[in-house]
Amino acid sequence: MTRARHRCIIRTRRTLTGIALVGAISFLAGMTDATGLLLTGDFVSFMTGNTTRAALALSEGNLYHAAVLISAILVFVLGNAAGIVIAHVSARRIFVVLGCVGLALALASMASAQNMTLPSFYLIVCSMGMVNAAVEHIEGLPIGLTYVTGALSRFGRGIGRWIIGDRRVEWTIQIVPWGGMIAGAIAGAVLTRLTGAHALWLVSVFAMALASAAIFIPRPLQRRFNQKLASHRSAAVRGK
Numbered sequence: 001m002t003r004a005r006h007r008c009i010i011r012t013r014r015t016l017t018g019i020a021l022v023g024a025i026s027f028l029a030g031m032t033d034a035t036g037l038l039l040t041g042d043f044v045s046f047m048t049g050n051t052t053r054a055a056l057a058l059s060e061g062n063l064y065h066a067a068v069l070i071s072a073i074l075v076f077v078l079g080n081a082a083g084i085v086i087a088h089v090s091a092r093r094i095f096v097v098l099g100c101v102g103l104a105l106a107l108a109s110m111a112s113a114q115n116m117t118l119p120s121f122y123l124i125v126c127s128m129g130m131v132n133a134a135v136e137h138i139e140g141l142p143i144g145l146t147y148v149t150g151a152l153s154r155f156g157r158g159i160g161r162w163i164i165g166d167r168r169v170e171w172t173i174q175i176v177p178w179g180g181m182i183a184g185a186i187a188g189a190v191l192t193r194l195t196g197a198h199a200l201w202l203v204s205v206f207a208m209a210l211a212s213a214a215i216f217i218p219r220p221l222q223r224r225f226n227q228k229l230a231s232h233r234s235a236a237v238r239g240k
Contacts, residue, residue, distance in 0.1 A: 018225060022143055023180040025134055028207055029146045030184025035199045036124040038192045040117060045128040045146040047073050072125045079129020087133045094214040097134045101127045102207030109200035135225045148178045
């Protein structure tokens with residue numbers, strides 16, 4: 001086997017592993033999104049929608065709902081930041097991030113059982129922020145796990161480039177998060193309608209199971225799915 005052939009096989013395995021992982025995590029995100037929306041009445045990952053709804057609430061004089069949504073946006077941002085920090089300090093990045101997501105969802109389920117709707121809402125939003133740090137790219141292609149609008153935009157632009165003559169097809173990977181998200185949302189909606197607030201426990205268990213499966217992904221491969229931390233010195237050198 002030639003060296004080029006060997007490298008091609010390794011890259012294909014990395015890509016397939018990444019696609020499977022993104023599909024599974026997007027499925028988890030879809031379950032969480034649908035469950036959270038049905039239980040709380042507000043979006044737990046669609047911050048564009050929450051921004052618009054907060055503006056509408058302000059225009060209507062509903063300051064309380066506006067404050068809830070603006071706070072949710074801040075919690076989502078902080079969840080993303082926490083996910084990156086957790087991923088950076090952990091050897092098993094995906095396992096630890098998904099484990100924290102599962103823990104947050106379990107706490108949200110406990111809060112929901114105690115009729116603490118607002119804390120439950122914020123815990124779900126935080127978990128949706130954190131999950132984005134599990135996988136950031138596959139073979140250099142950016143991947144969004146909860147914001148499928150960006151993925152669909154990149155998919156559409158890929159179609160446009162293909163029409164005008166660019167025959168690269170890497171952009172087709174962008175449909176994976178959307179597919180996982182919609183399948184997970186259907187599952188989450190069905191579970192919530194059947195079990196009510198208990199659906200959060202089931203989503204939490206799925207997150208923990210996914211985290212356990214991620215243990216078997218080699219550490220070097222896990223690191224390839226996340227952005228490398230650039231030092232100030234290297235950034236300064238690139239800027240010159």
